Amino acid sequence: MDCSNSNEKIKILSIESSCDETAAAVVENGRTVLSSVVVSQVEEHKLYGGVVPEIASRRHAEAITGVVAEALEQAELSLNDIDAVAVTYAPGLIGALLVGVNFAKGLSYATGLPLVPVHHLRSHIAANYITNPGLKPPFLCLVVSGGHSHIVAVEDYTKMKIIGKTRDDAAGEVFDKVARTMGMQYPGGINLDKIAEKGDENAYTLPRPRVADAPYDFSFSGLKTAAINIIHNASQKGESVNVENLSASFRKAVVGCLVDNFMKAADDFGYTNLVIAGGVSANSLLRRRLEEECGKKNYKLYMPELRLCGDNGAMVGAQAYYEYKNGNTANLDLNAAATMSIELG
Ligand code: KG4
Numbered sequence: 001m002d003c004s005n006s007n008e009k010i011k012i013l014s015i016e017s018s019c020d021e022t023a024a025a026v027v028e029n030g031r032t033v034l035s036s037v038v039v040s041q042v043e044e045h046k047l048y049g050g051v052v053p054e055i056a057s058r059r060h061a062e063a064i065t066g067v068v069a070e071a072l073e074q075a076e077l078s079l080n081d082i083d084a085v086a087v088t089y090a091p092g093l094i095g096a097l098l099v100g101v102n103f104a105k106g107l108s109y110a111t112g113l114p115l116v117p118v119h120h121l122r123s124h125i126a127a128n129y130i131t132n133p134g135l136k137p138p139f140l141c142l143v144v145s146g147g148h149s150h151i152v153a154v155e156d157y158t159k160m161k162i163i164g165k166t167r168d169d170a171a172g173e174v175f176d177k178v179a180r181t182m183g184m185q186y187p188g189g190i191n192l193d194k195i196a197e198k199g200d201e202n203a204y205t206l207p208r209p210r211v212a213d214a215p216y217d218f219s220f221s222g223l224k225t226a227a228i229n230i231i232h233n234a235s236q237k238g239e240s241v242n243v244e245n246l247s248a249s250f251r252k253a254v255v256g257c258l259v260d261n262f263m264k265a266a267d268d269f270g271y272t273n274l275v276i277a278g279g280v281s282a283n284s285l286l287r288r289r290l291e292e293e294c295g296k297k298n299y300k301l302y303m304p305e306l307r308l309c310g311d312n313g314a315m316v317g318a319q320a321y322y323e324y325k326n327g328n329t330a331n332l333d334l335n336a337a338a339t340m341s342i343e344l345g
C-alpha cells in the first residue's frame with residue numbers, strides 16, 4: 001500500500017483500553033502525533049501483584065471521558081476536525097476492551113465519523129512508524145509484550161504473517177512472574193531489567209529452551225520454572241538468591257532465545273529491515289544485543305522510543321491510518337475480542 005504521495009491530512013482520534021492504561025491520542029496521517037494522553041492504573045494493580053480485570057474495567061470507565069477530552073484539547077481540535085475514530089478492539093482483557101469499544105461506538109454514532117477497529121499488536125508495531133518516519137513495510141518484527149511473543153513478517157501495513165510464536169508463556173509474562181517471585185513490584189519486567197544491569201549474567205546456569213522442529217517458536221515456561229525453582233530451593237534452605245545475579249542470568253536467557261530465533265528468521269526469510277515492538281521492546285539488553293547483531297550483519301534495526309513501547313493511544317492512531325486507508329472500518333455492531341490473530345487483525 002502506498003500512502004506517501006498524498007496531500008490530504010487525515011486526523012484520527014484513537015482510543016486504547018486493552019489492559020491497565022486508559023489512553024487517547026490524535027494522530028495525523030499515521031505518523032504525526034498531535035496529542036497523546038495516557039492514564040495508568042499501575043499503582044492500584046501493584047497492590048495485588050498484577051492486573052485485576054474487574055478493577056481495570058472500572059477505572060477505564062471512570063477515566064475514558066476525561067482522557068479523550070484531554071487528547072482533543074491538547075491537539076487544540078474539536079470533533080469537527082477529526083476524520084475517524086479508532087479503537088483497540090482485540091486482543092486484551094475483554095471488560096477493559098469493551099469500555100474503549102463502546103465509547104468509540106458512541107462517538108461514531110453521535111458524530112457520524114467512521115469507526116476503525118485496531119488490533120493491539122498491530123498498533124504496537126505501528127509505534128515504530130512514529131519514531132522512525134522512514135520505516136515502511138516489508139520488514140520482520142519481533143513483537144514482545146505481556147501477553148504475546150511473535151515473530152511477524154509485516155508484508156504490508158495491514159498484511160502480516162506469523163513466522164514464529166511462543167508455545168506457552170509470553171516473554172513479558174515470565175519477566176513479571178520471576179520478578180514477582182524475587183519480591184519485585186508489578187510490573188516486574190522493568191524492575192528486573194534495571195536490577196539486572198548490576199548483576200553477573202553468568203552467575204546462574206539456566207536452560208535455553210528450543211522447540212523441536214520449529215526454529216522460530218519460543219518456549220519460556222520451562223525457563224521460568226527453572227528460575228523460580230532456584231528461588232524456592234534457596235528459601236527452603238534458609239538462604240536467599242542473589243537478586244542482581246539471578247535477574248541478569250534470567251534476562252540473558254530470555255533475551256538470548258528472542259535474539260537467536262529472530263536473527264535466524266531474518267536470515268532464512270531474507271529480511272534485512274528488522275523492527276521490535278511491545279512492552280518488552282523497552283528491555284535494555286534486548287535493544288543492545290539486537291544493535292550488536294544487526295551491526296555485524298549490516299541489517300537495519302528500528303526500535304520504538306521508550307515512551308512508545310508500552311500501551312498508548314498514539315500507536316493506535318498510527319496503525320488506524322493504514323487500516324482506514326485500506327477500507328477496514330466497522331459498523332456499530334463492532335464487538336471486542338479477548339483473542340484475535342494478528343494476521344486477521
Ligand atoms: O505491551 P505491553 O505494555 O502490554 C501488553 O500488551 O501486554 O507490555 C507489558 C509487558 C509487561 O510484562 C512488562 O513487564 C514488560 O512489558 N516490560 C518489560 C520492560 N518494560 C516493560 N520487560 C522487560 N524489560 C523491560 N524494560
Ligand code: ZN
Binds near residue numbers: 120311
Ligand atoms: Zn500492549
